[in-house]
Amino acid sequence: MTKYLLAATLLTATLLPAQEGPTRTQALIALDSKSPQTPTSQNIIIKVNDRATPLTSLAPIPPTGAQVALLIDDGLRTSVGRQLDDIRNFITTLPQGTEIFIGYMENGRVVPAQEFTTDYASAAKNLRIPMGTAGASASPYFCLSDFTKHWPGAPEREDSIQTPKARFVMMLTNGVDPYNGSVSPLNQNSTYVDAAVADAQRAGIAVYSIYYGDSGIRGEAASFSGQSYLSEVAEGTGGRTYYQGTGNPVSIGPFLKQFRGAIAETYVATFEAPGNKNMVRIKLSTNLPGTKVRAAQEIRPGTAITP
Structure with missing residues (x-):
């Protein structure tokens, strides 16, 4: 009997999950x-x-311990070109040592315009006006997921938990997920938004955003949907989303100034x-x-x- 009890005890021990x-x-x-x-x-x-x-x-x-990725939706209306000077000013006034990346969200991925650098003048020259074709990004959340999983310069191993520096994303987009169908307030559950939040969380990235309407024609419902999704991403990752009502701001300079202050804090x-x-x-x-x-x-x- 003792032998069987011992065997049962050992079997039970092997079945228990390892406690770390x-x-x-x-x-x-x-x-x-x-x-x-x-x-x-x-x-x-x-x-x-x-x-x-x-x-x-x-x-x-410290400034040398931060990386900032600026992701611009290539489907934004070309009038966003009026904001380029504000963006250039943000880039060229970053604290010395902070690395900046510029990329355009198109077809579900981020196309680099400038890899991470501390040469701010050179980076600012690589800004361009978005293409302005509605839906050009496919979905900003596809782009965000792919980018966070393949952060430039990060270890290629998917299970890596080493973050080389504090990482921040600033998205300039309308935030609409075209793959979630209707933009009705009653239809605001998107698996793609959820996946983007989860991927950013696993990578330890804080995601910020500025809402800017694209060349689509779905009106205020789309504005509500996009802002709602961007807020969900920000809240899930510890970032913030900035917007001015349901329209586009005259200048995004104040929002970028707040973002720079948020990094400092x-x-x-x-x-x-x-x-x-x-x-x-x-x-x-x-x-x-x-x-x-x-x-x-x-x-x-x-x-x-x-x-």
């Missing part, structure tokens, strides 16, 4: 405040899978998460008055950001 210990994990967090303050780890409260978790460190991102938070390959939910708050915290809603345990 906590894993050092890092995430980008951004602070929104009218009176910016320098936070410490004591000012940030984090919950991982709804369990309070100590924050072991909180570090600012982003930090790398270090904490421990369950040591497995499953994504974990994180929620953050702060005890700093008049301040809100933004971060991705989910993150991959073991993610390492090395700004």
Whole structure:
């Protein structure tokens, strides 16, 4: 009998899933405040899978530790050409050392116009007016998914959790997902948007966007749909979306200025998460008055950001 009990015990042990210990994990967090303050780890409260978790460190991102990818929808109406000077100004006034990439979203992928560089004058010269053909990007979310999974210069291994620098995306697009059918407010569940959020979360990328209408003719319903999807992506990844009502802004310069400020107020938070390959939910708050915290809603345990 003892022999059978021992055998049963050993079999049960082999069937139990391996339990791995906590894993050092890092995430980008951004602070929104009218009176910016320098936070410490004591000012940030984090919950991982709804369990309070100590924050072991909180570090600012130096300019040399950031990469910014500017993704422009090639289906935007050509009138967006009036915004190119604002975009050039944003590029040429980036903090020295921040890397900039420029790409155009077309046919479900991002076509590089400028690989990551710190030569801002050269990068600014590579801007061009979008083609202006409605739907040229196929779907901005196809493009975003593909880009985040093949971030220029990143390790080719799909399971890599090493992030060379803090990574930010700024999308200039109308945000409409043409593959989700109707733009009705009752039809705002897109598997492609969900996939884009998940891919950006796995890559540790904060996605920002500026809404700008394209040459389509679906009116305010399309504006609502596009802005709704862009907000979903921003909230899921710890970014923000900027828009001015349902029309196009006279100038996107103020939005780009806010984006530059958001990067400056982003930090790398270090904490421990369950040591497995499953994504974990994180929620953050702060005890700093008049301040809100933004971060991705989910993150991959073991993610390492090395700004």
